[in-house]
Amino acid sequence: MPTNQVYVSLDAVIVTVSANEPNILVVDRSDGQPPILPSGPLDADEDETLELAVRRWLSLQTGITVSYVEQLYTFGDRRRGAAGGGERQLAVGYIALVPEETPSEGSLWVGTYELFPWEDRRFGRRDVLLNDLAPRLTEWARGDALREGRVQITFGLGAPWDPIRVLERYELLYEAGLVEEQSTDEGGPAPQTSFGRPLGVDHRRIVATALGRLRGKLTYRPVIFEVMPDTFTLTELQRSVEALLGMELHKQNFRRIVDRGELVEATGEHRSSTGGRPAGLYRFRSEVASERPQPGFPLPRPKAL
Amino acid sequence: MPTNQVYVSLDAVIVTVSANEPNILVVDRSDGQPPILPSGPLDADEDETLELAVRRWLSLQTGITVSYVEQLYTFGDRRRGAAGGGERQLAVGYIALVPEETPSEGSLWVGTYELFPWEDRRFGRRDVLLNDLAPRLTEWARGDALREGRVQITFGLGAPWDPIRVLERYELLYEAGLVEEQSTDEGGPAPQTSFGRPLGVDHRRIVATALGRLRGKLTYRPVIFEVMPDTFTLTELQRSVEALLGMELHKQNFRRIVDRGELVEATGEHRSSTGGRPAGLYRFRSEVASERPQPGFPLPRPKAL
DNA sequence: CTAGTAATGCTCGGATCGAGCACAAGTAGC
DNA sequence: GCTACTTGTGCTCGATCCGAGCATTACTAG
Numbered sequence: 001m002p003t004n005q006v007y008v009s010l011d012a013v014i015v016t017v018s019a020n021e022p023n024i025l026v027v028d029r030s031d032g033q034p035p036i037l038p039s040g041p042l043d044a045d046e047d048e049t050l051e052l053a054v055r056r057w058l059s060l061q062t063g064i065t066v067s068y069v070e071q072l073y074t075f076g077d078r079r080r081g082a083a084g085g086g087e088r089q090l091a092v093g094y095i096a097l098v099p100e101e102t103p104s105e106g107s108l109w110v111g112t113y114e115l116f117p118w119e120d121r122r123f124g125r126r127d128v129l130l131n132d133l134a135p136r137l138t139e140w141a142r143g144d145a146l147r148e149g150r151v152q153i154t155f156g157l158g159a160p161w162d163p164i165r166v167l168e169r170y171e172l173l174y175e176a177g178l179v180e181e182q183s184t185d186e187g188g189p190a191p192q193t194s195f196g197r198p199l200g201v202d203h204r205r206i207v208a209t210a211l212g213r214l215r216g217k218l219t220y221r222p223v224i225f226e227v228m229p230d231t232f233t234l235t236e237l238q239r240s241v242e243a244l245l246g247m248e249l250h251k252q253n254f255r256r257i258v259d260r261g262e263l264v265e266a267t268g269e270h271r272s273s274t275g276g277r278p279a280g281l282y283r284f285r286s287e288v289a290s291e292r293p294q295p296g297f298p299l300p301r302p303k304a305l
Numbered sequence: 306m307p308t309n310q311v312y313v314s315l316d317a318v319i320v321t322v323s324a325n326e327p328n329i330l331v332v333d334r335s336d337g338q339p340p341i342l343p344s345g346p347l348d349a350d351e352d353e354t355l356e357l358a359v360r361r362w363l364s365l366q367t368g369i370t371v372s373y374v375e376q377l378y379t380f381g382d383r384r385r386g387a388a389g390g391g392e393r394q395l396a397v398g399y400i401a402l403v404p405e406e407t408p409s410e411g412s413l414w415v416g417t418y419e420l421f422p423w424e425d426r427r428f429g430r431r432d433v434l435l436n437d438l439a440p441r442l443t444e445w446a447r448g449d450a451l452r453e454g455r456v457q458i459t460f461g462l463g464a465p466w467d468p469i470r471v472l473e474r475y476e477l478l479y480e481a482g483l484v485e486e487q488s489t490d491e492g493g494p495a496p497q498t499s500f501g502r503p504l505g506v507d508h509r510r511i512v513a514t515a516l517g518r519l520r521g522k523l524t525y526r527p528v529i530f531e532v533m534p535d536t537f538t539l540t541e542l543q544r545s546v547e548a549l550l551g552m553e554l555h556k557q558n559f560r561r562i563v564d565r566g567e568l569v570e571a572t573g574e575h576r577s578s579t580g581g582r583p584a585g586l587y588r589f590r591s592e593v594a595s596e597r598p599q600p601g602f603p604l605p606r607p608k609a610l
Numbered sequence: 611c612t613a614g615t616a617a618t619g620c621t622c623g624g625a626t627c628g629a630g631c632a633c634a635a636g637t638a639g640c
Numbered sequence: 641g642c643t644a645c646t647t648g649t650g651c652t653c654g655a656t657c658c659g660a661g662c663a664t665t666a667c668t669a670g
Contacts, residue, residue, distance in 0.1 A: 005310045005311070005312065006311055006312075006313045006347060006349050006395075007310065007311075008311045008313070008395060024653075042311060042381070042393075042395075044310065044311050044392070044393035046636065047383070048382070048383050049381065049382045049383070050379070050381040050382075071375060071378060071379065072377065074379040074397050076347070076354065076355040076397070077353070077354045077355075078352070078353050078354070088349035088350075090311075090313060090347075090395075091378050092381070145404075146595065149592075149595030150595055152595075153594075153595055153596070153597070153598060159597070159598065160598060162599070165598075211472060219424075227401065233648090234648080234649095235647080235648080247308065250367040250627095250628065250629070251499070251630065251632090251647095251648085251649095251652085252628095252629085252630085252649080252651090253627070253629080253648095255648095255649075256627090270636095272636070273639080273645070274647070275636080275637050275638075275645075275646050276635080276636060276637070276645080276646035276647025277635040277636045277637090277646080277647050277648045277649085278635075278636060278647090278648080279648060279649095280648080280649090287454075290451065290454030290455055290457075290458055291454065291458070291459075292458070292469075293458060293462070293464065293465060293467040293607060294467070294607070298627095299546065299625095300627085300628080301627065301628080301656085301657090302599070303628095304421070340658095349642060408636025536647095538617090538619095540616080540619085541618080555658095555659065555660070556616095556617085556618095557618080557620090557659095557660085557661085558658070558659065558660080559619095560618075560619095561658090577667070578615095578616075578617095578667095579666085580614075580615050580616070580668050580669075581614085581615040581617070581619080581666080581667060581668075582615080582616050582617045582618080582632085582666040582668080583616090583666070584616075584617060584618095584666065584669045585617085586617090589669080603658095605658085605659080606625085606626090606657095606658065608659095
């Protein structure tokens with residue numbers, strides 16, 4: 001007789017952008033182990049829907065009220081939960097987007113690119129990091145044509161970089177033994193070099209899934225405005241998109257998209273920034289969603305190498 | 306003390322294309338109620354991963370061995386399961402793609418467009434169906450600007466049709482009381498007119514989610530080949546894509562995409578079809594996946610009205 | 611041999627996109 | 641008040657992609 005009863009938790013990747021950096025909320029653990037995502041149980045009796053459950057305990061646990069919530073993925077490998085014994089754990093992952101905000105005691109923002117340094121390709125950062133990573137990867141793949149192909153495609157070595165493939169890249173590093181979690185899970189020796197800051201359990205994997213999904217969603221839904229304040233300049237908007245995509249965009253082309261998409265409207269006010277011509281202030285036209293399909297920021301066409 | 310123990314099932318939307326029609330596998334129920342999706346429990350003790358669990362009982366229950374499996378969404382509304390009493394049910398939905406195949410006793414293929422007639426816009430079928438649906442929808446939305454906007458966008462009335470938005474359309478019909486499940490769930494009177502064939506529980510919703518996701522995935526991953534036989538003509542390939550998208554494609558442009566994408570290779574053989582010039586036979590070049598990002602069939606650009 | 615049908619090759623104009631130039635409108639330093 | 645610098649904003653141009661159609665090829669049916 002199989003056991004069907006399972007403990008279900010709801011794990012949230014709460015994303016914001018502040019100071020042009022994408023951050024996620026984590027909860028510190030007292031025992032010095034890596035932090036984890038905020039997570040709460042599903043109250044099978046009380047919670048009407050999964051999404052309401054997330055909102056409920058999220059405001060309780062972190063003091064943050066989220067407006068945008070979206071289901072991400074359900075993680076159910078047996079390896080999850082207390083390795084070995086313990087009951088079966090199932091985690092339904094959610095993405096939440098919030099404007100910059102201060103969380104309550106116990107939780108804190110962590111830069112997404114501390115977890116995934118290789119995902120940030122703005123301002124030439126790619127060179128520094130891919131010059132460390134690439135050699136290790138090619139070494140790992142050497143002689144195995146399949147591996148070599150995967151490394152090239154997923155990491156954009158000799159091929160265009162696809163910002164969406166965050167999870168694929170993380171999983172490849174996991175396989176190659178280049179992230180800490182691999183040895184933690186398999187019980188082997190810690191790698192001499194590991195990349196990015198780990199999270200507890202499989203939570204870095206969950207964040208990777210979330211970041212990839214979010215990057216994709218940016219291109220066809222106006223989700224970026226969920227992390228923006230009410231009014232903003234076009235440059236601020238662009239910086240936020242760039243932060244999440246991890247790549248720079250051509251300023252004039254970005255504005256062309258905003259214009260054509262009628263995504264925003266001018267408030268008429270201006271802001272004198274740190275220097276230079278004052279920028280017009282804009283606000284999101286939430287009506288777009290009901291006017292046009294696909295209102296988002298299409299990714300730049302990948303360069304043919 | 307909240308109850309956290311939950312019964313978890315794995316529900317699969319198994320999709321194939323035969324005779325240019327997209328089909329899904331359903332299981333008939335003896336009591337005359339609408340059929341449901343094949344569904345199995347998660348064996349918390351035995352199943353290493355959720356995906357392996359799906360594969361395990363799928364071959365047991367339907368006799369079908371699937372090669373392609375992908376997680377879809379997790380459905381957990383309290384309304385699910387035995388309405389009222391009974392324990393909390395959580396369903397992790399999966400999409401599986403298979404080539405044409407005969408299932409074992411008890412399960413059978415059903416045309417996807419029997420469930421969603423409005424999703425099939427090939428061969429001018431749109432007129433017949435949208436002339437029935439559209440009046441009811443506009444009536445439902447009359448006077449409510451928000452509803453009117455949603456109807457226009459989701460159903461492409463006076464706006465481009467977006468093949469992806471299958472779930473949005475189904476949910477709108479649900480809200481408008483134009484599908485049977487609405488009255489079943491809420492206990493109200495059955496609608497005078499309802500559209501499409503219902504499934505049990507919330508399974509039609511699950512299929513809607515699957516179809517939307519699949520249509521999207523077609524555009525950037527070569528998943529279509531999962532439902533194709535080993536060799537096929539380019540027209541057969543095109544017909545299968547069209548079947549899932551529910552729309553016709555320009556033949557020459559379709560071939561241009563196949564060519565440029567190097568998705569297939571000629572076998573050198575030809576097939577004399579029912580009449581006309583014999584078509585070359587092709588097979589999938591599975592190497593594409595490791596050669597280029599985004600190897601798929603991009604959707605035609607939506608017409609600006 | 612002719613008509614019909616499907617497969618295949620090719621072309622052309624419009625839309626979109628990447629990339630840059632040029633100018634506008636401020637601030638900071640002298 | 642002038643100059644240098646910084647940032648915002650408008651515009652253009654060539655490359656590419658895409659929609660749509662014409663023309664030709666290679667077969668079947670009568």
